[in-house]
Amino acid sequence: MNYFISPTLGVPPVLVTTLRELDFRIMLLQQGERNPIKSKVGLGLDFIRDSWYLFRQRRALQQAGVIVVNSYVALSVLLLHRLGLIRYRKLIYFGFFLHAPRYFPLFRMLFRMLLTEQDMIQVFSQHELMLYQQKLGLKKSRLVYAPLPYQPEKKPVATPLTGRLPKAYFFAGGYTNRDYAALIQAFAHRTEQLVICGSSLNHDLPAGKTYANITVFRDLPRKAFKELVAHAQACLLPVKDDTGAAGQSFVLEAMAFQKVVIATQTHVLTELIDQNQTGFLLADMRIELPLLLRQLQTGEFDLVQMGREAHNKLIRDYSDEAFAHALAQVIRPCLEKQTYQKQ
Structure with a gap:
């Protein structure tokens, strides 16, 4: 069984649709959406809570095929895999990015400890393919690109701000x-x-x-x-x-x-x-x-x-179409039968 693991369903809808078409099971760690803007303490508490949930679900992941995992939860999955508590053929860390250069040494160390030969990291810009090779010591073969999808918005509805804004700004x-x-x-x-x-x-x-x-x-x-x-x-x-x-x-x-x-x-x-x-x-x-x-x-x-x-x-x-095409090109080769990784 192949899995998509995410803290919530607050991801591009086309991602979920594409993975379901490829026969992935969706595993949400929490229903609804979370506020993406949190303090470091709040993010740390989310990480602990989600790691505990994954630990309790470890039996379902004993014989996983391909796992696509969103957000920092990927680190929890990688750690459980290194500890031998879950098994999978391949993992794709979806949408990885780093905001601040001060975290490069930390993630360089974490990836050196946790990544195995079959693990891959997907990014949203061509620049990051070279950046993370240089700053995180990742092999070129580990990194893949797919564009960040965006569904064009419908006309915005009126809100309490309507009429309070400057005429031109x-x-x-x-x-x-x-x-x-x-x-x-x-x-x-x-x-x-x-x-x-x-x-x-x-x-x-x-x-x-x-x-x-x-x-x-x-x-x-x-x-x-x-x-x-x-x-x-x-x-x-x-x-x-x-x-x-x-x-x-x-x-x-x-x-x-x-x-x-x-x-x-x-x-x-x-x-x-x-x-x-x-x-x-x-x-x-x-x-x-x-x-x-x-x-x-x-x-x-x-x-x-x-x-x-x-x-x-x-x-x-x-567009959704451009993203779905790029993502399918990344994932389809991973679905070919492989042997399970050794921790």
């Missing part, structure tokens, strides 16, 4: 790996309106209103966040570190609403954004963003047409 949102301090500095003495939606864990966001043209929200519901994207002039993505994770989901959501994204230039975002065609990539937000805003004021770029191009790129490269 730029929007920046998200939690991890964001450099909001640089963004606020770039807008500090300008007339354009900036709306930010972050988390209470974004410590570089001011607690009160510091500038008349900058509005800050924290921990808004999903529908309200979507409304902020849908009605923005353009979306902004200031990134701290050029690592494996760089706000890809935020970019894809903006593209779904035909919005241009102005982002910090990173290797991953270079794959998503075509410079001056579907968006803008800036080396330094503090210096370059005010200059770009002046260009946008004069109409040098057609944001509407660029937004259409961004949407076309989303449909072409990051």
